[in-house]
Amino acid sequence: DTGVSQDPRHKITKRGQNVTFRCDPISEHNRLYWYRQTLGQGPEFLTYFQNEAQLEKSRLLSDRFSAERPKGSFSTLEIQRTEQGDSAMYLCASSLAGSYEQYFGPGTRLTVT
Amino acid sequence: RKEVEQDPGPFNVPEGATVAFNCTYSNSASQSFFWYRQDCRKEPKLLMSVYSSGNEDGRFTAQLNRASQYISLLIRDSKLSDSATYLCVVPTNFGNEKLTFGTGTRLTIIP
Numbered sequence A: 001d002t003g004v005s006q007d008p009r010h011k012i013t014k015r016g017q018n019v020t021f022r023c024d025p026i027s028e029h030n031r032l033y034w035y036r037q038t039l040g041q042g043p044e045f046l047t048y049f050q051n052e053a054q055l056e057k058s059r060l061l062s063d064r065f066s067a068e069r070p071k072g073s074f075s076t077l078e079i080q081r082t083e084q085g086d087s088a089m090y091l092c093a094s095s096l097a098g099s100y101e102q103y104f105g106p107g108t109r110l111t112v113t
Numbered sequence B: 001r002k003e004v005e006q007d008p009g010p011f012n013v014p015e016g017a018t019v020a021f022n023c024t025y026s027n028s029a030s031q032s033f034f035w036y037r038q039d040c041r042k043e044p045k046l047l048m049s050v051y052s053s054g055n056e057d058g059r060f061t062a063q064l065n066r067a068s069q070y071i072s073l074l075i076r077d078s079k080l081s082d083s084a085t086y087l088c089v090v091p092t093n094f095g096n097e098k099l100t101f102g103t104g105t106r107l108t109i110i111p
Helices: none
Strands: A005-007 A009-015 A021-023 A029-036 A043-051 A053-056 A065-068 A075-079 A086-096 A108-112 B005-008 B011-014 B018-023 B033-038 B042-050 B054-057 B060-063 B068-073 B082-093 B099-101 B104-108
Touching: A005 A086, A009 A021, A021 A086, A043 A065, A043 B005, A043 B099, A065 B033, A075 A086, B005 B082, B011 B018, B018 B082, B018 B104, B033 B060, B033 B068, B042 B054, B042 B060, B042 B068, B068 B082
Parallel strands: A009 A108, B011 B104
Antiparallel strands: A005 A021, A021 A075, A029 A043, A029 A086, A043 A053, A065 A075, A086 A108, B005 B018, B018 B068, B033 B042, B033 B082, B054 B060, B060 B068, B082 B099, B082 B104
């Protein structure tokens, strides 16, 4: 399968713990995006990378959240000191620069207890 | 006004019927628009893009009214496999990188 992959698919953690998610984009895609989706809502933009550069961050991305794409390939999203309000589906997407179509991965479902 | 607003539904429609969804957007400078489809517990997938007045792809027609800042999606001869949530999407920057999604409209096709 050459689509976007995310790991883990599910994560249950206790409040206050740190979690890290990984996204592997489609190999030739140089743009990578992170979104968050809660029940009954559409995905909300968090941040995006072009190659290894993080070009935009949403104000939704508090200082507890950090994303990296160190070599311009896979990306990680870390949430520190998790809160119950962080419970959501975290979606990763990728695209080619100049293309409007973003391809989404299956998401990581985070539950904070 | 929300950036992108949709009627959340649910729409329960008999198989074979025609159904239409509406979406309004607040940024009058937006140039491109998209409809994504999201099946239950799955990721969103691009269904159609709309750049000018409209776009048609088989049973699906998307229309744009810039004056009213309004986008619609029409599905003709609906099939059971059309059951999904349909997300109206408007980029909020020139390069289409930052997508703003509506809440989605849930459609169930009834046999």
